[in-house]
Amino acid sequence: MSRRSAAAPLVDGRTAVVTGAGSGIGRAVARRLAAHGCPVALADWNEEGLEETAASIDGPVLARKLDVRDRQAQMAFAAAVAEWAPAPLGMVFNNAGVTVLQSVADAAPEDDEWVTDVNFNGVVHGVRAFLPLLLRQDAGVVVNTSSVFGLIGFPHQTAYCASKFAVRGYTEALRQELRDTNVHAVVVHPGGVRTNIVANARFRSDFRNRTPDHATATREFASIARTTPERAAEIIHSGVRRGRSRILVGPDAVAFDLLVRVAPTRYYDVIDRLESLVRRS
Numbered sequence: 001m002s003r004r005s006a007a008a009p010l011v012d013g014r015t016a017v018v019t020g021a022g023s024g025i026g027r028a029v030a031r032r033l034a035a036h037g038c039p040v041a042l043a044d045w046n047e048e049g050l051e052e053t054a055a056s057i058d059g060p061v062l063a064r065k066l067d068v069r070d071r072q073a074q075m076a077f078a079a080a081v082a083e084w085a086p087a088p089l090g091m092v093f094n095n096a097g098v099t100v101l102q103s104v105a106d107a108a109p110e111d112d113e114w115v116t117d118v119n120f121n122g123v124v125h126g127v128r129a130f131l132p133l134l135l136r137q138d139a140g141v142v143v144n145t146s147s148v149f150g151l152i153g154f155p156h157q158t159a160y161c162a163s164k165f166a167v168r169g170y171t172e173a174l175r176q177e178l179r180d181t182n183v184h185a186v187v188v189h190p191g192g193v194r195t196n197i198v199a200n201a202r203f204r205s206d207f208r209n210r211t212p213d214h215a216t217a218t219r220e221f222a223s224i225a226r227t228t229p230e231r232a233a234e235i236i237h238s239g240v241r242r243g244r245s246r247i248l249v250g251p252d253a254v255a256f257d258l259l260v261r262v263a264p265t266r267y268y269d270v271i272d273r274l275e276s277l278v279r280r281s
């Protein structure tokens with residue numbers, strides 16, 4: 001195989017696969033790529049959301065109800081995409097994700113398993129299903145969604161943080177495996193993006209004794225998350241186009257990335273103080 005070229009990957013006009021396309025960032029990425037001439041193969045376990053996304057897109061769409069935790073279903077989806085794709089496969093976005101708000105002391109183990117299964121195993125199954133197609137054509141990009149919580153540890157988000165650190169480690173290791181190919185592996189670290197992630201979360205315990213219930217947590221997240229899904233999609237699309245290996249989404253992600261380097265064991269002191277200020281204002 002030829003050594004990976006320094007050139008940015010071909011993205012626009014190529015087929016793109018997006019999981020978690022029924023809402024939020026996945027929906028915005030799907031719409032944006034379709035607007036840039038990409039046939040899009042979309043998956044989500046929420047059929048209604050998936051259909052809404054598909055209906056909003058002009059151009060070729062393949063939509064499949066799929067649970068990313070199901071390895072066989074992901075393999076079958078990859079086979080269907082290979083047969084359907086009107087253009088070479090350009091990008092695979094392993095984006096579907098969930099979270100739970102709970103403390104370790106009170107954690108419901110099944111909720112932790114749900115989060116790690118969707119967020120990490122879902123990514124692994126997606127990579128395994130689609131990587132052979134990309135390697136066969138020796139081109140394309142795997143884009144795995146981590147989080148700022150794949151950069152920092154955050155209380156009441158232990159399973160989520162663990163899954164997102166895992167996505168980061170997996171993707172960075174994969175990137176090294178792909179060094180001698182023209183297939184790229186990209187990890188995305190969004191900061192707060194105004195989506196349904198908290199509304200769709202499981203809520204077990206109040207957030208460091210500050211948030212009494214799920215509805216309040218959802219409202220607070222909507223007021224704190226500054227980046228729109230459309231802006232997130234623009235940043236992700238632009239990063240992939242430019243051949244970036246690591247994409248930080250939003251000013252908060254950039255700030256957290258810097259903070260963790262400057263204060264690797266004390267970053268949360270700063271975050272906690274900033275958060276109190278934001279809440280007061």
Ligand SMILES: NC(=O)c1ccc[n+]([C@@H]2O[C@H](COP(=O)([O-])OP(=O)(O)OC[C@H]3O[C@@H](n4cnc5c(N)ncnc54)[C@H](O)[C@@H]3O)[C@@H](O)[C@H]2O)c1
Pocket residue numbers: 019020021022023024025026043044045046049066067068069095096097098118122145146147148149189190191192193194195196197198200225
């Ligand atoms: N919104 C944020 O602030 C933020 C920050 C960092 C990382 N992220 C990550 O971005 C990704 C997209 O999340 P979002 O913010 O758009 O949330 P969202 O809840 O709006 O969208 C997530 C989508 O994933 C789908 N999904 C969940 N479990 C699935 C499963 N098992 N199989 C198939 N589909 C499934 C949901 O149905 C939903 O349509 C996630 O990986 C999330 O962890 C989000």
